[in-house]
Each structure stands twice: as structure tokens, then as C-alpha cells.
Amino acid sequence: MRDVAAAFGLTIESSFAVPGLRPAAAGRPLPDRRCRLLLEDARVLDRDWPFGEDERVQEESFEEDIEPARTIDRHPELGYRLYARHFGLARVSADGTEVRCAPPEVEPWRWQRFLVGRILPIAAVLQGLEGFHASAVAWDGRAMAVLGPSGGGKSSIALRLLLRGASFVTDDVLVLEPGADGVIAHAGPGVVGVRGPEELALGRAALERAGRVLGRSDKAYLEVERASGPVALDALYFLRGGAVAEVREPTQTDPLALLASTFVTSLWTPERQRNHLDLCARLASSVPSYELIRPPDSDADELAAAIEAHARARNMEAAA
Amino acid sequence: MVAEGEIMQSRLRVPEHVVYRSFGDETVVVNLRSGKYHGLNPTAARMLDVLSGSPTVEDGVRDLAHEFDVDEQRIRSDVSTLCQALLDRELVELGDPDA
Numbered sequence: 001m002r003d004v005a006a007a008f009g010l011t012i013e014s015s016f017a018v019p020g021l022r023p024a025a026a027g028r029p030l031p032d033r034r035c036r037l038l039l040e041d042a043r044v045l046d047r048d049w050p051f052g053e054d055e056r057v058q059e060e061s062f063e064e065d066i067e068p069a070r071t072i073d074r075h076p077e078l079g080y081r082l083y084a085r086h087f088g089l090a091r092v093s094a095d096g097t098e099v100r101c102a103p104p105e106v107e108p109w110r111w112q113r114f115l116v117g118r119i120l121p122i123a124a125v126l127q128g129l130e131g132f133h134a135s136a137v138a139w140d141g142r143a144m145a146v147l148g149p150s151g152g153g154k155s156s157i158a159l160r161l162l163l164r165g166a167s168f169v170t171d172d173v174l175v176l177e178p179g180a181d182g183v184i185a186h187a188g189p190g191v192v193g194v195r196g197p198e199e200l201a202l203g204r205a206a207l208e209r210a211g212r213v214l215g216r217s218d219k220a221y222l223e224v225e226r227a228s229g230p231v232a233l234d235a236l237y238f239l240r241g242g243a244v245a246e247v248r249e250p251t252q253t254d255p256l257a258l259l260a261s262t263f264v265t266s267l268w269t270p271e272r273q274r275n276h277l278d279l280c281a282r283l284a285s286s287v288p289s290y291e292l293i294r295p296p297d298s299d300a301d302e303l304a305a306a307i308e309a310h311a312r313a314r315n316m317e318a319a320a
Numbered sequence: 321m322v323a324e325g326e327i328m329q330s331r332l333r334v335p336e337h338v339v340y341r342s343f344g345d346e347t348v349v350v351n352l353r354s355g356k357y358h359g360l361n362p363t364a365a366r367m368l369d370v371l372s373g374s375p376t377v378e379d380g381v382r383d384l385a386h387e388f389d390v391d392e393q394r395i396r397s398d399v400s401t402l403c404q405a406l407l408d409r410e411l412v413e414l415g416d417p418d419a
Contacts, residue, residue: 268355
């Protein structure tokens, strides 16, 4: 194995370099859950896959598609076979401890978005962790997560918070597990997707201060420094529409909003559903949740400023 | 549809394929067989708690009437409606009180 790094609560042993997964420093504790990443030829990956005995658990097509653009197939013993057009093919073992990738001939950062954004979260869930659709940063060793729909501005807010001095925890997929007193957030790979308008609003200097541009497709992909280990989750911010950029305290956590924020929707077993419900109930009882009001014309920095001010006020209250 | 009399004389049990957890005021019940989620308001959640810990549903009705300080007949009707709804969704089972 070439590199060993931690992400999504897994110790990832990889035979190839992955952007955002810098090798862990010597002597740093690594998660007990392990996952090996290997490169493989697509024909080899499909050689022993029992087509016809598998079950299609997810299929996505875009307009005018004849063939599905993304599929996930499951076999009870062999695990999962994931295909994504332009990103290649991958197999994840049933226990989530091995991932074999057959990428197309493109730059590694392009197909590895599939690895980081789709495949590794599945491996984490198969190993008993839970993934939520959220971005997160940490201040003073306490993580705060922003939850909301795709395109809602989670990544931009996380990036702006990073520029305001927070540690980056994750973009788009937040992997959690119950801790002794609350909930533990695991850092994801240090890569953030920045949409065109946000890249323009940030400007080149700020972008370079935040990290290194890996490449561009529909977004600019930025490699950033990330939190060095698991962090206690301290707050959930749910993005909502409204007139003024601010943080509001809801009367209580909305169970539907929490339950619907799950990231990996393609593999539901009774055991996972029970764990997911337990974790959501733990979140509701132990992690305060707030509404982050986003006016239609607001920019990400206004929202980041609102979170920063709120977090600092909470820290002062806790210290008093 | 189960007759109210039969419901009252039975023991109400939450089967192993059903889990429920509190989210503050709301309780979420999941049927792990169907994968479906259901929500209970605080009153229904309290009823489920009391009924599933009582020897019979009728015993639970008496305890609930005392706890909520309402007429037994009225709460019996509410409990019967709730039990029927939970039975329809396979979220509870009725059993022999002596079993």
C-alpha cells in the first residue's frame, strides 16, 4: 500500500494518491475501521460479478439518456457494484473494507470525485457509520454542520468559514457516529467544490489562500487543509429561506429534517435503519440545532459571519 | 378491523421489527420490515409507552385516564382508535395477557 490516511471515520490504505487524503502523520492515532483502495481493470472487476443474480438498488438517468448515467447494484456476498458515466466503475466489498476502482482515462482528481463523494461514504456506512448531507467546520475543537439541499450553499459557507479561521471538516458528506456524551464528526477528504459564481465572488487571492485548485468542471475543486482527527459535533445549522441572514433557534429539532438529511440512500437494511434512527435521536437530544436563514440575495460570507458570531456567542456563554 | 373489546382484553406488544425513538415532542416509529417511518404526537407516544407496559390494554386505559385526568370512556375510544391505526401499520401486535 502506498498511502495511509483517515477520512469518514475509516483508515484508508490506498495504492494510489487521492487528492484531499494526505497521508497521516507518523504516530497519529488512526480509526479502527479500515478500508483498502485498489486500482483494477474494469474487465477484472466485472469478471466475477454475477449479473442477473444482483439487485439494482439505485439508478439515475438524465434527460434523453438511453442508458442510465449512474447505477448501484448489490449482491449479498459480493457487495456493491457502482457505475457512473465519466467516472468509471467500482466495487465495494459487502463489509466495506475493500474498494476496487476502475477509472476512465481522465485526470485522477476528476474520477476521484466519484470515489470521495459516492464510494467512500458507502464503505463508511457498510462499516456502521452514518453519512449526512452536510458540510462542516470546527472551531476550538467543536464541529458545526450546515445541512441543506444540493445547491443551497453549504460548501460556500464552509469555505468562507475556513477563510475566517475555522478548521475544515468536510464538504457535502458528513460522517457521524455516537460518542460517549454526544456525537462525533469525522473529517472527510480535504476537497471543496466551489461553484462559478462563488469562485467569482471569492476572488483569486481568497481562493489561493483557501487551498490549491485541483481542476475545474462544473465547479472548481479545491484541496484544503482539514481537521486532523474526529471532532465533537456541537451544532447543526439547517438552511432555510427568509428575509434576513441570521441564525434562529427553532423550538426543537425537526425529526423529518434530520432523517431526510441522510446521504447514502441506496443501502437500507433493518440494522442500518435502526442505527440511523438511533443516531438521529441522539443528534436531536444532544446537539443543538438552529435555522440558518438565507435570503435569496445573500452571499455566503454573510451567512458564514452569522454562524461565526453565533458560535462565538455560544462559546462565551459556555465559558461564563 | 379488530373489535374494541378484543383490543381491550389483549396485551399490546411492540414487535422486534418496530423501533421508536423520541425527538423532543415528536416520536418517530419505524417498521423495519416495510422500511416506513411514522410520526406520533406526544399524547399518542405516551399512550404507546403506557399500553406496551400494561398487562392489558384495559389496564393501560385506566392508568392513562388517571394520568390525563379524563373520563375512562373517552380515553378508551382514543386508545382503541390509536391501537387500530398501529395494528393496520403492523407497528404493534395483540397477544394473550397471560402469555
